[in-house]
Amino acid sequence: MQKLSLDVCVIGFGKAGKTIAAKRAAAGDKVALVEADPQMYGGTCINIGCVPTKFLLTQAAAGQPYKDAQQARNNFIAKLNSANQAMVEGKGVLLVTGIASFSGPKTIVVGDQLELTADTIIINTGAVSTVTAAGRIHDSTSIQQLTSAPESLAIVGAGPIGLEFATMFKRFGTRVKVYNGAPEFLGQYDSDIAQAVREHLTQQGIEIVDQRVEAPEQLQEELVLMAVGRRPAVAGLQLEAAGIAYTERGITVTEHCETNIPGVYAVGDVTGAPQFTYASYDDHRIVMAHRWGKQERSRKGRVLPSTVFIDPPLATVGSTAKEAAATREIVVRQANIADLAIVPRPKILGQTAGVAKFVVDAASDEILGATLFCVDAQELINMVALAMRHGITAQQLGAGIYTHPATAELFNAVLE
Numbered sequence: 093m094q095k096l097s098l099d100v101c102v103i104g105f106g107k108a109g110k111t112i113a114a115k116r117a118a119a120g121d122k123v124a125l126v127e128a129d130p131q132m133y134g135g136t137c138i139n140i141g142c143v144p145t146k147f148l149l150t151q152a153a154a155g156q157p158y159k160d161a162q163q164a165r166n167n168f169i170a171k172l173n174s175a176n177q178a179m180v181e182g183k184g185v186l187l188v189t190g191i192a193s194f195s196g197p198k199t200i201v202v203g204d205q206l207e208l209t210a211d212t213i214i215i216n217t218g219a220v221s222t223v224t225a226a227g228r229i230h231d232s233t234s235i236q237q238l239t240s241a242p243e244s245l246a247i248v249g250a251g252p253i254g255l256e257f258a259t260m261f262k263r264f265g266t267r268v269k270v271y272n273g274a275p276e277f278l279g280q281y282d283s284d285i286a287q288a289v290r291e292h293l294t295q296q297g298i299e300i301v302d303q304r305v306e307a308p309e310q311l312q313e314e315l316v317l318m319a320v321g322r323r324p325a326v327a328g329l330q331l332e333a334a335g336i337a338y339t340e341r342g343i344t345v346t347e348h349c350e351t352n353i354p355g356v357y358a359v360g361d362v363t364g365a366p367q368f369t370y371a372s373y374d375d376h377r378i379v380m381a382h383r384w385g386k387q388e389r390s391r392k393g394r395v396l397p398s399t400v401f402i403d404p405p406l407a408t409v410g411s412t413a414k415e416a417a418a419t420r421e422i423v424v425r426q427a428n429i430a431d432l433a434i435v436p437r438p439k440i441l442g443q444t445a446g447v448a449k450f451v452v453d454a455a456s457d458e459i460l461g462a463t464l465f466c467v468d469a470q471e472l473i474n475m476v477a478l479a480m481r482h483g484i485t486a487q488q489l490g491a492g493i494y495t496h497p498a499t500a501e502l503f504n505a506v507l508e
Contacts, residue, residue: 094207096206096209099122099211100113100122100210101214103126103329104126105133105134105176106136109359109360109376110176114183124186124210125180125186126202127189133173134176135176135218135369138176140233162236162237197353198213212356215358215362216362217362218360218361219324219361229316232257235257238315244269244312245268245313245316246269246315247317248311248319249321250278255293259298259403267313268299270298270299271301271304272301272302273305282413285449289402289465292445293402325361334356342363347392349363349378357379359379368396370396375391377389401470404467406469407469410477416453416460422454424449426449435497443466447463448462448463448465450462457486466502487508490503
């Protein structure tokens with residue numbers, strides 16, 4: 093068995109890991125990145141997650157036939173996959189393809205051919221589907237490679253993944269039924285927002301059924317998408333051999349992403365953190381600062397916005413009104429997008445559906461949270477998150493000067 097001694101070893105080609113690997117190699121460290129599958133160079137987001145699904149959503153909205161959209165998607169993702177390989181190798185990272193597992197606290201074996209030891213190890217293996225795709229039953233990866241759009245599709249799960257695929261396949265001409273097995277539809281949102289989203293999806297022709305599905309194979313639709321979540325990818329890592337603590341929720345880490353083994357870090361989805369590529373990117377900053385910098389960054393108090401890419405997008409950050417009212421005296425500032433006379437962009441686009449809702453501390457005017465269900469919400473929510481991070485009040489955000497016509501003018505309309 094070949095043995096290599098390294099400064100840094102990264103397991104998994106996701107956002108945080110690949111960025112750390114490239115930066116440390118550029119700084120002169122001897123770095124290896126181990127990835128089990130060459131089809132996953134670049135990580136989940138680029139190959140099977142955020143990017144390809146949003147590409148397909150955009151193609152569907154443009155009226156492209158499914159097969160053409162899928163081919164364009166595959167061509168695009170292949171370029172990104174190749175670009176990511178070139179990116180890390182161009183920085184001097186040793187890219188190793190194979191299955192990595194621990195044989196000790198700072199020792200990793202790849203198959204039976206290679207043993208790697210490193211002062212710093214980054215576990216960046218992400219998450220995997222909880223579903224076994226076979227026959228009519230699909231997960232969020234296999235559903236992207238159908239030979240044609242189905243006549244009908246049952247989607248089990250009414251979370252972000254389920255609703256995004258419902259929107260996509262409805263645009264491709266599929267008859268879509270979503271089975272919501274949760275106690276409430278979009279229960280993580282305020283009930284008025286959830287109801288507005290449900291009504292709009294129904295108006296688009298997406299059927300939503302409040303029913304828990306115990307036997308998906310018995311559903312009558314042509315195909316079934318199981319959109320019921322993902323779990324941290326720890327199987328096969330042999331974490332016990334390294335003494336690394338973990339639970340079914342993921343690898344246990346400190347606020348600095350360090351495991352119970354000094355010098356061994358875990359980042360991104362594998363830690364049970366919110367499964368957002370931008371959260372993983374921030375994890376890379378935290379590790380860089382903790383291991384090689386001034387240790388000034390941590391996961392504490394992070395403001396993480398999120399977006400569900402339905403039509404229009406549903407974006408949120410911070411607390412809901414229900415959550416905030418439990419501990420604060422609040423003011424809710426809310427309006428239907430169609431009623432905002434000084435915000436013409438949605439009308440220009442013919443996309444006036446939705447609502448903007450802000451939760452504000454009654455005494456301090458601090459923005460506690462916001463939900464934007466409207467065109468451009470995926471961009472606007474980042475402005476709200478920035479305001480929250482830096483203590484910009486609701487009135488100050490509302491008093492901003494925004495270009496015209498822009499959906500950002502809703503800040504003037506709702507908050508000023």
